[in-house]
Amino acid sequence: MRKKLFIPGPTEVRDEILQAMATPMIGHRSSAYAELHQRVEEKVKKLLNAERRVFLFTSASTGVMEGALRNCVGKKVLNTLNGEFSRRWYEIGKTCGIPAGTVEVEPGKAVTPDLVDAALATGEYDTLCLTYNETSTGILGPVPEIAKMARAKYPDVLIMVDAVSCMAGTPIDFDGWGLDVCLAGVQKCFALPPGFAVCAVSERAFERAKTVPNRGYYFDFIENEKYAVKFNTPATPGISFLYALDKQMDCMFAEGLENRYARHLEMAKHTREWGKARFGLFGEEKYLSPTITHILNNGFDFSALNKELGKRGAQISDGYGPFKGKTFRIGHMGDLTLADIKWLTGQIDDILKLN
Numbered sequence: 001m002r003k004k005l006f007i008p009g010p011t012e013v014r015d016e017i018l019q020a021m022a023t024p025m026i027g028h029r030s031s032a033y034a035e036l037h038q039r040v041e042e043k044v045k046k047l048l049n050a051e052r053r054v055f056l057f058t059s060a061s062t063g064v065m066e067g068a069l070r071n072c073v074g075k076k077v078l079n080t081l082n083g084e085f086s087r088r089w090y091e092i093g094k095t096c097g098i099p100a101g102t103v104e105v106e107p108g109k110a111v112t113p114d115l116v117d118a119a120l121a122t123g124e125y126d127t128l129c130l131t132y133n134e135t136s137t138g139i140l141g142p143v144p145e146i147a148k149m150a151r152a153k154y155p156d157v158l159i160m161v162d163a164v165s166c167m168a169g170t171p172i173d174f175d176g177w178g179l180d181v182c183l184a185g186v187q188k189c190f191a192l193p194p195g196f197a198v199c200a201v202s203e204r205a206f207e208r209a210k211t212v213p214n215r216g217y218y219f220d221f222i223e224n225e226k227y228a229v230k231f232n233t234p235a236t237p238g239i240s241f242l243y244a245l246d247k248q249m250d251c252m253f254a255e256g257l258e259n260r261y262a263r264h265l266e267m268a269k270h271t272r273e274w275g276k277a278r279f280g281l282f283g284e285e286k287y288l289s290p291t292i293t294h295i296l297n298n299g300f301d302f303s304a305l306n307k308e309l310g311k312r313g314a315q316i317s318d319g320y321g322p323f324k325g326k327t328f329r330i331g332h333m334g335d336l337t338l339a340d341i342k343w344l345t346g347q348i349d350d351i352l353k354l355n
């Protein structure tokens, strides 16, 4: 039985998009491919307001996170930590031998502009890593405010944003906020199958990359740009993903980006109200995520609940890492609707006999 995925990625993929994935193959050096690549690139640029450059990578987001670090950090990176996914960027850098410092707050809280300001004021850093939506705790950080502060006070510090679990679910103004790298895999709010990622790269970041040695091969911005100007990629791209993304971005613009973002907020509002009334929410209210809600588990058997939900055609997520069994998470992203979420919470009420 097909289970509707209310998990923070991969998310439910509509049949129309699954069918687009099955479009017959073309050669990746053909003009048909270049046209497809150009269409997709332009649509992603429009989504992000990223005038200059968007790379299309056939990879999980994690690969692009590693690539961004290897391309952009010349001196030392400041990692901002408030949960497991923001920690991942720090861990990736360590394995690449990239010098790093951290600012850390408790899970459920957000790293604030003044904390970042104090760390950058040491002058040690040339790159700042931010996690826009911390998926392990359902916290949307104040990225526009941090970027505004950093752009004004530290013009030479590159700002790199992991927007994996909120891009296409909440507004991102790449050029307006002065970001340098912003990346996401398509299996979350884009509602495509996993395995493909998009990444906006500023001129500042591109110029920095030219000065950084050992950028690696696959994600090398300089090498990728040589091909991207011809709407190609150095290695064979996941052509099926481009077909699906082309289709899906048309659907997004047809829905209207404002409507799409409003739909995410509406789903979040319902899930929060429901979760708060039944269990209690985890995390600082001011920063609650529009794409995922993190709810306390007051002692029910999570795997039994998810098993029963499975029989009824749905799946949700347990708490992540240290929160396993103590909290649970409902993803409301991509193409899910308020009706889907209301159905889901109704099923949980019924199973746990909450109403």
Ligand SMILES: *Cc1c(COP(=O)(O)O)cnc(C)c1O
Residues within 6 Å of the ligand: 008, 009, 059, 060, 061, 062, 063, 085, 086, 131, 133, 134, 135, 162, 163, 164, 165, 185
């Ligand atoms: C899902 C997620 C990732 C990892 O994405 P992959 O595509 O699996 O590599 C990274 N960061 C955040 C915030 C995420 O939600």
